[in-house]
Amino acid sequence: MTSYYALSVQSYLQTVDKNKFPYTQASLEKKLGLDNFLFNKTSVYQKTNLYQEAFSNFLLGGYGSDLAVNQVIQLTEEFRNDRWKICYEFGSWCVNTYKDDPHPFHEEQGIDFICKSLIYVMAKDSPIQFTKEERDYVLTRLMLPIHRMSPIMAEKITIKIMEMGRRFEEFTNLTRLVN
Numbered sequence: 363m364t365s366y367y368a369l370s371v372q373s374y375l376q377t378v379d380k381n382k383f384p385y386t387q388a389s390l391e392k393k394l395g396l397d398n399f400l401f402n403k404t405s406v407y408q409k410t411n412l413y414q415e416a417f418s419n420f421l422l423g424g425y426g427s428d429l430a431v432n433q434v435i436q437l438t439e440e441f442r443n444d445r446w447k448i449c450y451e452f453g454s455w456c457v458n459t460y461k462d463d464p465h466p467f468h469e470e471q472g473i474d475f476i477c478k479s480l481i482y483v484m485a486k487d488s489p490i491q492f493t494k495e496e497r498d499y500v501l502t503r504l505m506l507p508i509h510r511m512s513p514i515m516a517e518k519i520t521i522k523i524m525e526m527g528r529r530f531e532e533f534t535n536l537t538r539l540v541n
Contacts, residue, residue, distance in 0.1 A: 374498065
């Protein structure tokens, strides 16, 4: 079976300028600051009671996980500049939990929140502005930890991203016909 995730990485590697890649990689790592917010918990939102409650509720499972989703959404509304981080972190919790205990909730929410994170970080109103080279690399970079946690979830997220891209293309073509 063909891995869509592997194909997306392979496609990126075939098009990347090998001479510019070390600079692009270093620049993107600095802009994203993954270690700072994922491991060192340095973001302002991570110090709030709402974040602590969402994390505790997520760990409870069941109804607590449902409550955590609503709290995470509330966090994204309060901390708009960090919404990609919030969604990425929550999505990562779901992916990490899914690998040990495949449950439809963690699958659905993991896919949904990682996709939201990618949309938010790439949006025109994102607080992070990327060069063309960084923009080409950001998807591959953010999917790498997901793939390490759960290749199955990385595959499912990649398929969802491809579906979203296809729907966007269809929408764009439709609007051209209307105009």
